[in-house]
Every structure is written in C-alpha cells, then in structure tokens.
Amino acid sequence: MLYERKTAWGFLFRLYHWSFALSILALAVTGFYIHDPWISTANEGSGSFPMADWRYCHFIAGYVFTAAVLVRLYLLVFGNREESFLGFAPVTGRNIKNVFTTLAYYLYLTDRGGHRLGHNALAGTFYLFTLLFAVLQMISGFSLLYPESGFWQTVAGKIFGVQQEIRFYHFVFMWYFMIFALVHVYIVVWNDVWSPEGLISSIFTGDKFLPKGQEGAGKRA
C-alpha cells in the first residue's frame, strides 16, 4: 500500500501538547509533596526551604498548565480541521459513527479502525472531558493560590464550596489526570503497534502517514 505524508498538527498544537503533558507531570509530583510532605528536615537553621520550593515549582507549573489549557481552548475554535471542535467532538453524525467504529476496533471486534487524520472521535470525547477537568483544576488551583481574591472565591465557591472542599476536589482531580495519562499513553502505543500511520512521531513532527487517496481509512496492519 502506498502511504502519503499529511500534516495533522500545527506547531501551536504540538507546543500545547507538550506543555500540557510536562506541566501535569510536574504538578502531580509537586502536588503529591504538598499533600504529604515526605522530606524530613529535622534540623532547624539548615537553610533548606523544601515546602516553599515545592510550592513554587507547583505554581510555576500551574501557570504553564493554565497557558496550555487556554491555548487548547483557542484552538478548539481557531485551530485547523483536525484540532477544532467539530473535527472530533461527538456532535456530528460522522463523529458519532466514528466513536463506535473506534470502540469496535479497540475491542478487537473489527480490523477496520476509525482512523482519520485527526483524533478519532472516541479519543476526542475523552480529550474534551480532560479539558473540562483541566478548566476545573485551574479554577480550584487559582482559588487556592489566591485565597483572598473575591473573584476566585466566588467562582470556586459556587462550584466546589469552601477552601477545604476546593483542596479536596483539587486533590481528587489529580487522580483523573494520572489515570488519563496512563490510559492515554497505552492507547497511543497500541495504535502505533497496530497501524503504521506514525501516530507517536506525529506529535513531534505534526505529520501522519495515511494510505494514499483515502483519508482516514487505515486497516490494521
């Protein structure tokens, strides 16, 4: 079969992806420390400042995360066909059908995947969930960071409640991101194993390989 190189992801999208991924990694590690400080500094006057340092890293990473989320929201509207909302959200007939095709493919029920240049719609649906959680995590994070800001306290108060509840949900959402990362990486590797479209390299180069002439009709290799 002849394969054709096609551009799926723009530069901004790839930048978003990696800032999002790396900031989540940093936030989960630093967040865990904030949750349960495991470093013991038994001596006073040792010049160490661990909690302040971990929190500092958490907040910096939090801003990177926020920037990434905002970029993604922007691309939902102004991105290319693959990046934008209608490209993968399960709101059009084409995408809803694709959710089921992909599901059958992932369950080894068919050999014809719901491949396409952009996200398949099943993945897309979960990415939208993740984006929603990301926005919630951002809101909870900023209202923890600025406890005296009326704006953040009102917004987060309406959604989560008092500071302690905000902390609690902030912590719970961390588990969503960790589970998402685990499943996401597995599925991506799995796809790369089963179909030769170059999914993993596409998030570095922006390009995928599709059978010539048929957009998104890859067959299990």
Added chain:
Amino acid sequence: MSRNVCVSCLDPRLSRRGFLKGCAMAAAALGLSDSMVPRMVEAASSPARPPVVWLHFQECTGCTESLLRASHPDIGRLILDLISLDYHETVMAAAGKQAEEVLHETVSKHAGKFICVVEGGIPTKDGGVYCKIAGRTALEILKEVAPQSAAVIAIGTCATFGGIQAAYPNPTGAVGVRDLVHDRPVVNISGCPPNPISFLGTVLHYLTFNRFPELDGLGRPLFAYGRRNHDQCERRAHFDEGRYVEQFGDSGHLKGYCLYKVGCKGPGTFANCPAVRFNDVDVWPVSAGHGCVGCTEPGFWDTMTPFYERLPGVRIPGDEGIITKAEDVGLKVLGVAAAAVGIHAAVGAGKRLVAGKKQEKADQKE
C-alpha cells in the same frame, strides 16, 4: 427594662481607661487608623445605645460565655455598655412570662430600630418542632422578630451556618439565619466560639459609621475573616521550611513545628485567630499545640473532619454517606485501570500470535 438586667455578677462600672483600651483594640482589629479612635469613642459613649434583642436557639451558649467571661472583663463590659441588652435569656433577671413580655415590648417599642443578635441554629424540619421556647418554635420567633429589626447579627457557627446540629445527616434540618432572613441585613460572626473582638468591632463599626463593615461572600466581616489562619500563623516558617509535627508528642511537637501533617486546617480557614487571639492571654489552638479545626467555615463538622488528618474523607457527593479516603480510591482505580490495560494488551498479543500462525500455515500451503 434597661441594660441593667444583665450584669449583677460583673462590676458594671467600666473605667475610662478600660473603655478607651477596648475601643482601641476594636479599631485595631478593624484595621482603622488611630485617628478614627476618637470618632469611635464618641459614638460609643453616645447615650443613645441601640436596643438589642438576643435570641438563643440550638446552641450551647458558648458564644455568650466567651463574650462575657473574657478573663479581661473590659471587652465584655464594653459590649454591655455599648448596647442596651433588653432581652438576653442567659443574663437577664426576668424569667418565664416576664421575659416573654420584655421580648414583646422591646420588639414593638423599637420596631425597625433594634439589633437582633441570634445565637444558635434554627431547625426547620417537621415545622421546626426541635427547638421551642415558651411554646413557640425557633422558626416562628425568628420570623417574627427579625423582620422588625434594623439588622441581624448572627453570632457563632450555629447561627451563621447551622453548626454542629447541621452536621450530616442534619436530623433536625438546622440552618443558619441567612438561609431564612432575606429582607434584613445579616452579618455573620462565625466561629465556635467567635472572637469577642470580632463582634465588638462589628458593633462599634455600626455605631460609628451607621453601617456594617464590608462583608465577604459568606456574610462575614472582611476585617476579621478576610485572611486565612495559615497566612497569619506563627508556625508558618516551619511550614515553608518543611518541618512538621509527625505525631502529637514527638520531638517536632515539642519544638513547636507546623501542625499541617497532623491535620491543621489553617490553610482552609478564614479567621483572625492568630492575630487577635483569645482570652486576653494570647492563645489560639495552634499556639497551644493543636491544629486549627476550621470552626469558622460553613459545614466544618463535615468538611474538616477527621480533625487529625490532612485532607479529610470529605463525603463524595452521590457516594451514599461513605467516608472514603480519596487516596485509597485513587490507588484502586489506578490499579483497575492498569489491570484493564494489561488485559487489553495481552488479548492483542494473543491475537497477533494466532494471526501469525495462520499466516505461516497459509505460507506453507503455497
């Protein structure tokens, strides 16, 4: 009836010195400059004291106790001096029918002018039968008195947010004043008990400026509830430097390290405890080696418990009352996800193997 109903046990005379000191303390708590103190003193010494009706509902009277039995009596006296406490069940001389008459008289005589202070939660379930005074429910009394007042001050976490009786599953349907009174200004002085200075400051502000101080989203005055305990705490340096009490009684505890890991809720609690402190002997829970339990926050019995754990097992909505530790759940879910991933990968590998064998056979046939 005059204010003298109340204080036979306290020396009712407040020295000029004590009076000025009290005003200055309140001004400091309010964050006013000392140039405002004379204005405050003037307002506070005006003979026209606002009449006050003090209602007690579902509560332990701890708020009144902490207000009046301050070891440094000036604050209690000043409060009693500032206001004309016409009806207060704990300290008034009248009882029974007489007391009821006083209430009625004050409310009708000073309609639209008196301040209604509420201490205690109000049960609303089953018509409010769980708290009755003189044959009437708390709900009825509040609905009668509050609309005729100039303003309402809810004192203590019970009156502000329902308090302990509103803790899950809230068998009596207890709520705070703000849930019931919408047509009058309501100021919430939360805490279990609140600091007398916060109450005094609010009253003095009202007398001096004829309006209440600025409030937060929960109706609490910002001068007292605008900051988290964590951001004013004397142990904060230990927090930043990663020095924690691991267990009560350990060496870190003896050295006065931060109580974060043994459940201090200072990071989630808005109050002025570390700044203003209690009982005029400069204490608050953390200074005595115990974490903050978050008593000024709504629903703290549910959201801040267990008191000795960092992030408590807050009930997850929809999870029928089971108190779960998020960490436990998270680990399990992660385990399940990992298992699912493993099985999925194994099925895939198996399929490939079978397909490969078939291909081999096909090749052999050819």
